[in-house]
Amino acid sequence: MTQEETKEQEERKLTPEEIEARSEELMQFYKERVSLLDQQVAYERLITEIDELRMRSLIAQVRFANLMADAPKEGEKTAEVKK
Numbered sequence: 001m002t003q004e005e006t007k008e009q010e011e012r013k014l015t016p017e018e019i020e021a022r023s024e025e026l027m028q029f030y031k032e033r034v035s036l037l038d039q040q041v042a043y044e045r046l047i048t049e050i051d052e053l054r055m056r057s058l059i060a061q062v063r064f065a066n067l068m069a070d071a072p073k074e075g076e077k078t079a080e081v082k083k
Contacts, residue, residue: 014022
């Protein structure tokens, strides 16, 4: 845009009817976007739940592996702790 075009737009005042029309256009725009955003929120929640379940599974596997690593093997004597 040139400076003249910008100046013309600044000088032009919107009528109440134009303001109302633009408000309605904006409301329609936002209504259309809200349904898209609702779907995105649902998607993000599902992805988060899946990630949390994977993390819990991994933690359970690590705990089990640590438990099995600490368990004495058959035939081995456990060391006695002296007080």
